[in-house]
Amino acid sequence: MKKQWKLSTAYMALLSATCLTAVPLAAQAADYPNKPITFVVASAAGGILDTIGRIVARGMEKMGQPVVVQNVPGGGSSLGTAAVARAPADGYTIGMVATSHAINPSVYASLPYDTLRDFVTISHTVNLTNVLIVNPSVPAANVQEFIAMAKREPGKFPCGSAGNGQSNHLSLEMFNTETGIKLNHVPYRGSAPALNDVLGGVLTCMFVDVLSAKQHIAAGKVKALAVSSSERVAELPNVPTFAQAGMKEFDANSWLAVVVRTGTPQDVIDRLGKSVAQTMKEPEVRQRLLSMGIEPVGALPSESQRFIEKEVARYSSAVKSAGVKID
The missing domain is CATH 3.40.190.150 (Bordetella uptake gene, domain 1)
Known part of the structure; x- marks a missing residue:
């Protein structure tokens, strides 16, 4: 009996210590935030x-x-x-x-x-929401025409990004994979200089966020082929989604x-x-x-x-x- 009492006492001491440790954490969560x-x-x-x-x-x-x-x-x-x-x-x-x-x-x-x-x-x-844009000189009027053009001349068209491994670079690579084409990737230090080179005709295309591109689209300085959202963007009502353009599984x-x-x-x-x-x-x-x-x-x-x-x-x-x- 004496041994059992000692074991129980040790157990209770351990339990008390655990509770003392836990109380500050519980109290901290309960009154969060207090700083x-x-x-x-x-x-x-x-x-x-x-x-x-x-x-x-x-x-x-x-x-x-x-x-x-x-x-x-x-x-x-x-x-x-x-x-x-x-x-x-x-x-x-x-x-x-x-x-x-x-x-x-x-x-x-x-x-x-x-x-x-x-x-x-x-x-x-x-x-x-991202948008696939091309320089106005590109004869394609929509995504499917652009894909067909790229298939006829594989490796000819340079496409920019904000840099290796950036999301718009990987959107390009996934676009290549899904369509079976080869757009040449040209990495930049950020989206802004790449966008400038699409405007200037140095690059054929790029994926870019709508916020950065919409003023250039409205001014006719670039052509927008499709947006990545599930529904059309209110400020770009004439630009279809990728699903509407025939690419239902594509996510950019x-x-x-x-x-x-x-x-x-x-x-x-x-x-x-x-x-x-x-x-x-x-x-x-x-x-x-x-x-x-x-x-x-x-x-x-x-x-x-x-x-x-x-x-x-x-x-x-x-x-x-x-x-x-x-x-």
């Missing part, structure tokens, strides 16, 4: 990632604490993402990432984090998402996810985004995590097919 939140945007100020990040950050401030946006560009968004991976798993450092978040594991020989193991996706926040959308470190309390993850979802439902936010060719999504955490896992697998296939690797 400012750092929102790491993995890009320079002024771009789409930064614009959407600041909209989301303003929405999160409705939880009662300031949200401080910190721009950390570089490394195909991996530098900013790494900063989130190094932060405590308490929900006070979160990150805004782009499609490159799902591409980088396949493109880079090594990363300072594991994309699927080290992060939980709070929200698949928005989809960015980009996206933005909000992530946090794995190990963050589930209550905190859920609260952050609901905050983003509510922001994406606000009429003024929706109207502003749709006018920019951006589709508000605001998916909740469990659905968003499944989406990222599928995107990592999808881009892994595209990267393998394109033979892209960055040391």
Whole structure:
């Protein structure tokens, strides 16, 4: 009996210690947030990632604490993402990432984090509609005519991108694979100089976001063949979707998402996810985004995590097919 009492006492001591450790975590989640939140945007100020990040950050401030946006560009968004991976798993450092978040594991020989193991996706926040544009001198009037033209003269037509392994590069490679054509990839340091060379006739074509291209399309400086969204873009009503152009399975959308470190309390993850979802439902936010060719999504955490896992697998296939690797 005496021995049993000693064992029970030891067990109770261990249980008490465990409870004492758990209480601060539970209390922290219950009163979250009780201090400012750092929102790491993995890009320079002024771009789409930064614009959407600041909209989301303003929405999160409705939880009662300031949200401080910190721009950390570089490394195909991996530098900013790494900063989130190094932060405590308490929900006070979160990150805004782009499609490159799902591409980088396949493109880079090594990363300072594991994309699927080290992060939980709070929200698949928005989809960015991309458009396939060509120089006005190209005689094709639609996607099918462009494909036929490229098949007649394989390897003749240069197509630009923001750089090796960027989402518009992989959209090009997936377009090549699906159609059986060969458009020559020409990497640039960003989408803007590539777009300038499509305007100038140095490049035949490129995939680019609608926001960057719409003024040039309206002015007749480039021709838009198809958009990647499920429905036509209001500001480009005469441009069909890829599905309407006969490519029902082709997906050239980009996206933005909000992530946090794995190990963050589930209550905190859920609260952050609901905050983003509510922001994406606000009429003024929706109207502003749709006018920019951006589709508000605001998916909740469990659905968003499944989406990222599928995107990592999808881009892994595209990267393998394109033979892209960055040391």
